Amino acid sequence: MIAVGHRWGLAVFPLGAAVIAGVFAVRLAVRTRRRLRPPEDVWAVAPAMYALASFAMFFGVVGGWSVVEFRLYWLFGAVLNVPYLFAGEVYLLSRRRAVGHTVLALLVVLSAVAACVVARAPVSTNELAQALPLGRKAFGKDGTPNLLAQLYSIPAYFLLLFGLVWSAWQMRSTPSLRPRAVGVFEIAVGATIVAIGSGIGAAFHVVPLFSVSLAMGVAVMFAGFLATSAPARASTRSTETPQH
Secondary structure: OEOOOOOHHHOHHHHHHHHHHHHHHHHHHHHHHHOOOHHHHHHHHHHHHHHHHHHHHHHHHHHOOEHHHHHHHHHHHHHOHHHHHHHHHHHHHOOOHHHHHHHHHHHHHHHHHHHHHHHHOOOOOOHHHOOOOOHHHHOOOOOHHHHHHHHHHHHHHHHHHHHHHHHHHHHOOOHHHHHHHHHHHHHHHHHHHHHHHHHHHHHOOOHHHHHHHHHHHHHHHHHHHHHOOOHHHHHHHHHHHHHO
């Protein structure tokens, strides 16, 4: 069943967010083909999910939400996206690769669980008639998908912020980590823009705020991802300076 469509003006920003995230995912994927970079390998998954969720929202707002579109939007946008951002941060900031491998393995298992839950949960087609369906209403008969969004994304978001504080602390004695700290800061800011904008927009059905926050947030995160590639150049300069 497909709900009635809504205005194009509300769908422009999710489309923009999807394009930005898609381009970014491709760029990261191309970079990792040349050289294995675990943080970027994982982070390539996050913007790909973001792009898929944003495309689902675009089609839902423009043509009316289908059950499949809402499930994709919820799984990859509300549940899994932020945890994969955090997993990439773990690889970036941890000195032991095994820590990142452990977090990623656990996340893959949790992703499979979430996919099964969201795919099987009943969806209220009446709620899909809204421009921006709410998870707690769309999954009214089964609140598990809405609970998963809280259990997965909220802790991952605060862990992402904790990583920012940790990297900033390390930066005091290790100047070469400064670009990483800047990058993680921008990623955290982008995630915050999405979290606040989508939270307020969804709660009060302010679709323009929700849509704009998607595009702005992913753009800021894109800048943060690019900044994390700078430490090698900074380290090179720091090692060359004492020779003069």
